[in-house]
Amino acid sequence: MNTKVACIGTGLIGGGWVVHYLARGYDVVAWDPDPGALPRLQRQIAAAWPFVTQLGLAPGASLENLRFASSLAEAVSAVTFIQESAPEILHIKQGLLKEITTFAPRDCIIGSSTSGLSMTQLQSDVHFPERIVAGHPFNPPYLIPLVEVCGGEQTSRVAIETASAFYRQAGKAVIQMDREVPGFIANRLQAAIWAEAMHMVAAGEATVEQIDAAVVQGPGLRWAIYGPCMTYHLAVSDGGIDKLLQKVQEKVYMSNTRASLPDLSTQLRQRLVQGCLNLQGNFSHAELIQQRDQQLVNILKCKTPTP
Amino acid sequence: MNTKVACIGTGLIGGGWVVHYLARGYDVVAWDPDPGALPRLQRQIAAAWPFVTQLGLAPGASLENLRFASSLAEAVSAVTFIQESAPEILHIKQGLLKEITTFAPRDCIIGSSTSGLSMTQLQSDVHFPERIVAGHPFNPPYLIPLVEVCGGEQTSRVAIETASAFYRQAGKAVIQMDREVPGFIANRLQAAIWAEAMHMVAAGEATVEQIDAAVVQGPGLRWAIYGPCMTYHLAVSDGGIDKLLQKVQEKVYMSNTRASLPDLSTQLRQRLVQGCLNLQGNFSHAELIQQRDQQLVNILKCKTPTP
Numbered sequence: 001m002n003t004k005v006a007c008i009g010t011g012l013i014g015g016g017w018v019v020h021y022l023a024r025g026y027d028v029v030a031w032d033p034d035p036g037a038l039p040r041l042q043r044q045i046a047a048a049w050p051f052v053t054q055l056g057l058a059p060g061a062s063l064e065n066l067r068f069a070s071s072l073a074e075a076v077s078a079v080t081f082i083q084e085s086a087p088e089i090l091h092i093k094q095g096l097l098k099e100i101t102t103f104a105p106r107d108c109i110i111g112s113s114t115s116g117l118s119m120t121q122l123q124s125d126v127h128f129p130e131r132i133v134a135g136h137p138f139n140p141p142y143l144i145p146l147v148e149v150c151g152g153e154q155t156s157r158v159a160i161e162t163a164s165a166f167y168r169q170a171g172k173a174v175i176q177m178d179r180e181v182p183g184f185i186a187n188r189l190q191a192a193i194w195a196e197a198m199h200m201v202a203a204g205e206a207t208v209e210q211i212d213a214a215v216v217q218g219p220g221l222r223w224a225i226y227g228p229c230m231t232y233h234l235a236v237s238d239g240g241i242d243k244l245l246q247k248v249q250e251k252v253y254m255s256n257t258r259a260s261l262p263d264l265s266t267q268l269r270q271r272l273v274q275g276c277l278n279l280q281g282n283f284s285h286a287e288l289i290q291q292r293d294q295q296l297v298n299i300l301k302c303k304t305p306t307p
Numbered sequence: 308m309n310t311k312v313a314c315i316g317t318g319l320i321g322g323g324w325v326v327h328y329l330a331r332g333y334d335v336v337a338w339d340p341d342p343g344a345l346p347r348l349q350r351q352i353a354a355a356w357p358f359v360t361q362l363g364l365a366p367g368a369s370l371e372n373l374r375f376a377s378s379l380a381e382a383v384s385a386v387t388f389i390q391e392s393a394p395e396i397l398h399i400k401q402g403l404l405k406e407i408t409t410f411a412p413r414d415c416i417i418g419s420s421t422s423g424l425s426m427t428q429l430q431s432d433v434h435f436p437e438r439i440v441a442g443h444p445f446n447p448p449y450l451i452p453l454v455e456v457c458g459g460e461q462t463s464r465v466a467i468e469t470a471s472a473f474y475r476q477a478g479k480a481v482i483q484m485d486r487e488v489p490g491f492i493a494n495r496l497q498a499a500i501w502a503e504a505m506h507m508v509a510a511g512e513a514t515v516e517q518i519d520a521a522v523v524q525g526p527g528l529r530w531a532i533y534g535p536c537m538t539y540h541l542a543v544s545d546g547g548i549d550k551l552l553q554k555v556q557e558k559v560y561m562s563n564t565r566a567s568l569p570d571l572s573t574q575l576r577q578r579l580v581q582g583c584l585n586l587q588g589n590f591s592h593a594e595l596i597q598q599r600d601q602q603l604v605n606i607l608k609c610k611t612p613t614p
Contacts, residue, residue, distance in 0.1 A: 196499035
């Protein structure tokens with residue numbers, strides 16, 4: 001039997017999930033209380049389908065595998081997995097999750113697309129809360145691989161593991177978080193850069209146009225390849241991140257930021273250095289730089305200017 | 308006559324500039340006081356040359372166009388432009404710039420690769436300080452297009468314009484800053500994300516591996532295409548950044564960040580909204596999303612896993 005997923009809420013993110021699951025060859029049952037939801041979803045699918053097709057559809061993938069349910073109860077009654085993507089408003093999501101858990105098979109895992117609400121709060125008044133996890137995607141979910149998986153206080157370990165396995169099977173890059181962190185990981189990092197950008201615009205230090213150009217022509221290209229830790233590790237040819245942290249401590253580096261810096265304790269330095277060494281693995285510094293440069297060339301060759 | 312550039316200081320960044328200018332078909336005179344500089348530079352060029360070759364060399368580009376000078380005076384005596392890339396230590400750069408300005412032709416513009424020092428301080432004790440600008444590149448300078456150009460108090464408008472034109476001619480994406488902002492733009496944004504990453508590692512909220520994976524599989528892919536402002540503008544299908552800012556104000560969004568947020572004044576909101584509308588130009592929201600998706604597909608197709 002084909003994997004069958006319910007997508008509850010079909011706005012920008014929920015609709016993006018519909019596209020993703022369809023592209024993976026799954027059966028999808030969608031539901032949204034908004035009367036205009038279906039035509040809007042159809043427009044979104046029509047716009048996105050050529051792109052997932054370019055990336056390669058799974059065997060059996062078809063737009064025919066989508067059904068729009070007429071009720072929530074019908075939508076969740078016989079599915080393998082439920083993806084909830086309601087508006088990011090606590091009481092709305094709480095009410096919807098309670099309804100979902102009323103009608104869904106008891107053992108069906110529910111992933112919430114919440115980007116910033118607490119799973120512990122979201123699951124506080126549902127049936128069998130142990131099977132609800134946050135499965136936070138990035139826009140557009142049919143192209144950006146990342147899903148952050150995180151449980152609340154009542155979520156079972158098994159549900160977290162099962163949801164992670166489900167998302168991996170569905171082609172996503174899963175980060176399974178060990179504890180509930182408000183905003184998860186990537187949104188915290190995004191919020192930091194966005195806060196600094198707003199400060200710079202407010203202070204007249206830079207314009208929106210300068211900020212976006214700076215990222216797109218500069219560090220953004222690298223962040224598509226290496227994250228912030230490895231970027232700095234590779235930026236210091238002789239000594240890597242350990243030497244960079246020395247410079248931070250001596251205030252030769254990072255002295256220009258509005259952001260507060262954590263105390264650079266021995267433990268933090270060890271964690272940062274060891275993490276980079278783990279990522280480096282058996283590759284030499286020179287080999288990692290070669291890999292980075294090849295990927296940068298690939299990206300630069302396929303990039304066309306955007307606003 | 309061929310454009311002739313002096314690269315003073317040939318560490319990771321200075322050597323990267325050498326590669327870039329050679330790839331653009333320029334004559335390059337390099338100088339570095341370190342006795343081991345030449346073989347190290349040769350290794351860097353050998354490693355990087357295949358990548359700039361893939362991107363396309365300018366007519367006449369050749370490794371034969373590099374000369375390693377035996378003295379600073381000789382290196383800067385007859386060139387069109389001087390790129391200074393000494394270690395990021397104020398008194399070292401100040402001393403070097405003074406020497407450079409002693410020997411360089413009086414009308415020769417000098418771009419400093421400084422990433423965080425004050426141009427006003429750097430030019431405080433040189434000959435003809437009006438011709439020194441910061442020309443801050445991103446690692447590796449032979450692949451990442453961005454150069455931030457900024458003057459100090461004594462820098463002339465003409466020098467800033469001339470340096471910007473020179474860098475653009477040399478194939479760089481130039482952001483010409485109107486005022487001296489410590490850390491320029493992109494490093495301020497990088498510092499913000501890095502500070503949050505360190506906080507998360509210090510607090511045990513995320514590991515280095517999770518942070519880097521989150522960026523590379525998530526927002527980093529988008530930042531190669533759209534900067535933080537346009538990313539948010541496109542994330543809200545109905546209302547764009549204006550609606551997002553409303554959510555920030557209502558603390559529905561961005562409530563999970565350690566970073567302080569600026570006061571969301573009417574002026575700031577107008578600047579942010581207008582900036583995004585300027586970048587959007589005549590494209591519809593749907594067209595921008597199509598452009599983003601096509602570029603994401605291109606990047607995803609050429610990406611291979613990195614640590």
